[in-house]
Amino acid sequence: MNAILPAMQDAEAPAIQVTNLTMAYGDFVIMRDLDFTVNRGDVFIIMGGSGCGKSTLLRVLVGLKPPAAGKVLFREGSLWDATPDGRDAILRRSGILYQSGALFSSMTLAENISLPLSQYTSLTPKEIRELASLKLALVGLAGFEDFYPSEISGGMCKRAGLARAMALDPDILFLDEPSAGLDPVSAHLLDELILELRESLRATFVVVTHELASIFAIGNNSVFLNVETRTMSASGDPKELLAHATDPTLRRFLTRGKE
Amino acid sequence: MTKSPSGSPLADNPVRTIARAGDTLTLTLSGVWRMDRPFPDLGPVNQALAQLPAPARLVFDGAGITGWDSLFLAQCRAILTLAGARGVAVDLAGLPPGAHSLIELAQKVPERQGAARKTTSLSFLEHLGNIGLGVSQAVLNLLEFLGDVTLACVALAQGRAVFQRSQLVALIYQASVEALPIVSLISLLVGLILAFVGAIQLSQFGAQIYVSTIVGIAMIRVMGAIMTGIIMAGRTGAAYAAELGTMQVNEEIDALKTFGFSPTQFLVLPRMIALVLIMPLLCIYADLMGILGGFIVGVFMLKINPVQYLTHTWQSVPLANFWIGIVHSTIFGILVAMAGCYRGMRCGRSALGVGQATTSAVVTSILAIIIATALITVACNIIGV
Numbered sequence A: 001m002n003a004i005l006p007a008m009q010d011a012e013a014p015a016i017q018v019t020n021l022t023m024a025y026g027d028f029v030i031m032r033d034l035d036f037t038v039n040r041g042d043v044f045i046i047m048g049g050s051g052c053g054k055s056t057l058l059r060v061l062v063g064l065k066p067p068a069a070g071k072v073l074f075r076e077g078s079l080w081d082a083t084p085d086g087r088d089a090i091l092r093r094s095g096i097l098y099q100s101g102a103l104f105s106s107m108t109l110a111e112n113i114s115l116p117l118s119q120y121t122s123l124t125p126k127e128i129r130e131l132a133s134l135k136l137a138l139v140g141l142a143g144f145e146d147f148y149p150s151e152i153s154g155g156m157c158k159r160a161g162l163a164r165a166m167a168l169d170p171d172i173l174f175l176d177e178p179s180a181g182l183d184p185v186s187a188h189l190l191d192e193l194i195l196e197l198r199e200s201l202r203a204t205f206v207v208v209t210h211e212l213a214s215i216f217a218i219g220n221n222s223v224f225l226n227v228e229t230r231t232m233s234a235s236g237d238p239k240e241l242l243a244h245a246t247d248p249t250l251r252r253f254l255t256r257g258k259e
Numbered sequence B: 001m002t003k004s005p006s007g008s009p010l011a012d013n014p015v016r017t018i019a020r021a022g023d024t025l026t027l028t029l030s031g032v033w034r035m036d037r038p039f040p041d042l043g044p045v046n047q048a049l050a051q052l053p054a055p056a057r058l059v060f061d062g063a064g065i066t067g068w069d070s071l072f073l074a075q076c077r078a079i080l081t082l083a084g085a086r087g088v089a090v091d092l093a094g095l096p097p098g099a100h101s102l103i104e105l106a107q108k109v110p111e112r113q114g115a116a117r118k119t120t121s122l123s124f125l126e127h128l129g130n131i132g133l134g135v136s137q138a139v140l141n142l143l144e145f146l147g148d149v150t151l152a153c154v155a156l157a158q159g160r161a162v163f164q165r166s167q168l169v170a171l172i173y174q175a176s177v178e179a180l181p182i183v184s185l186i187s188l189l190v191g192l193i194l195a196f197v198g199a200i201q202l203s204q205f206g207a208q209i210y211v212s213t214i215v216g217i218a219m220i221r222v223m224g225a226i227m228t229g230i231i232m233a234g235r236t237g238a239a240y241a242a243e244l245g246t247m248q249v250n251e252e253i254d255a256l257k258t259f260g261f262s263p264t265q266f267l268v269l270p271r272m273i274a275l276v277l278i279m280p281l282l283c284i285y286a287d288l289m290g291i292l293g294g295f296i297v298g299v300f301m302l303k304i305n306p307v308q309y310l311t312h313t314w315q316s317v318p319l320a321n322f323w324i325g326i327v328h329s330t331i332f333g334i335l336v337a338m339a340g341c342y343r344g345m346r347c348g349r350s351a352l353g354v355g356q357a358t359t360s361a362v363v364t365s366i367l368a369i370i371i372a373t374a375l376i377t378v379a380c381n382i383i384g385v
Helices: A054-061 A084-092 A109-120 A125-138 A154-165 A184-201 A212-218 A238-244 A248-254 B043-050 B070-085 B097-108 B124-157 B165-175 B177-205 B208-249 B252-258 B263-300 B306-316 B319-345 B351-383
Strands: A016-025 A028-038 A043-048 A069-074 A094-097 A172-176 A204-208 A221-226 A231-235 B015-021 B024-033 B057-068 B089-091
Touching: A016 A054, A028 A054, A028 A069, A028 A221, A028 A231, A043 A054, A043 A184, A043 A212, A054 A172, A054 A204, A084 A094, A094 A154, A109 A125, A109 A154, A125 A154, A125 B070, A125 B097, A154 A172, A154 A184, A184 A204, A184 A212, A184 B097, A204 A212, A212 A238, A221 A238, A221 A248, A231 A248, A238 A248, B015 B043, B024 B043, B024 B070, B043 B070, B057 B070, B070 B089, B070 B097, B124 B263, B124 B319, B165 B177, B165 B208, B165 B263, B177 B208, B177 B263, B208 B252, B208 B263, B208 B306, B208 B319, B208 B351, B252 B263, B263 B306, B263 B319, B319 B351
Parallel strands: A043 A204, A043 A221, A094 A172, A172 A204, B024 B057, B057 B089
Antiparallel strands: A016 A028, A016 A069, A221 A231, B015 B024
């Protein structure tokens, strides 16, 4: 475990610093020249229209896909320059919620959450079980420990995926479309949960979404990927962007096409 | 108020002291409550709660806490549960604000009633009954599938079956051309093995030439068909089960149904047609490769004249054997396609289900091939061919 206390770390250092990032599939460039900073404690929104590369950007940030050019720097450095151990240490401090939950279907919800805990901590099985049911209770799934992913609904899978992402008390949580496929009430509760977790655990969130309600409710920093110019249009607080941004694509996005 | 436990190298290890004033129990917590520190045992808290007269209130004082993570929350929840079981009211206000609100959040949604699994042990008779019910359900499912397939075949005969011709061509290509290398290799080796085994016995009394008969009859009558059947069960039957199973997981089969397509016609029928057409051809090919294997042993090891070997094979193998081999392989084609498709269509909606479907498709196909071979052999014996 990381023994450094948050207070002892450099409070000013950004959680993630992205410089001149270009993403491509082969020769096909999806996005180029991305520059933005995710500060500690941010709820950072990656927004943009369908097919603009939001999920690809998330995959690059978490190291599933190498950048074609440019750098993604965590507090400890870049995933691609780190030693295998260093890479593991960075990834262990981040939690990821995939679009469809990506729960392991051969394991119960409790086992899904216990897996990283039993791998990376020296806790007793009883403590791991208690932690797993705590995480499930936090996402509103108390009592579902022994269910298999195929036995619960899609929205529940998503929340269980969030519980698994939180298993190791990560500093940074990456959420890919957390509210897609949820009813408005559940989506609102999820937003509340994100804000609560940020407040209580001082975690940083990087959220891919195109739900305007969520963007304005939880985001305090963002980047907008413009599918036409294949680069970012703007970065900053979404509410500020709505008030001051001039880029027509971004304005159309933030006003639901009304401008 | 705080004191480090003796013998601990870390001064800020988590410490809990329990104090009782009147009917109020105060838990004073201090230190760093994180996963990498040793947490104090819950036993003393439980004892304090059990003391008589029973305490009415449990108060947390967390002013000395300098760090915490979710294991701390889990332990607080455990204390809440202990207190709740004894009817003691708990005041969380003294905890760090973040921890307080997260615990309240976790308690907010009540545990789903009846959600937790009860593991009940079944008696032997109940167990037996469950097996019986399972078997009868499986038989019903199989009959339903067979009925669907029959209806699809009727629709095909009437020219009403809906499936993509281009897909049929692709399936035939996958089952034939792509299978040729492995069928060649295995049949050639089986022919070689048969010839070797026969050669040792036959050369003892100078009857080497009968190696050609042994290899010819064995390959053409049954081995060619069985070997292609088993290869196709492992290769194509497994692929069908995995493909249809994944389509089931992705709701693609539901999508077909809601478009008004019959999944049996659209998915199962072309696969069955492909295998029924291809298996006899593959079997003939395997027969030839097997004879080639025997030929190699006969000519190069036993020094039989090549022309003599081939003419002897031609003369000594009755043509009926060829037709028996073709019947075998046609039936195997139906069995492998049906086993693969049946398991794929009945796949559970998870990665686990796809794995199980694939495994049982291969096992079912091979079992069916062996049983069918036994039945055909007995039948041939009765009618005397």
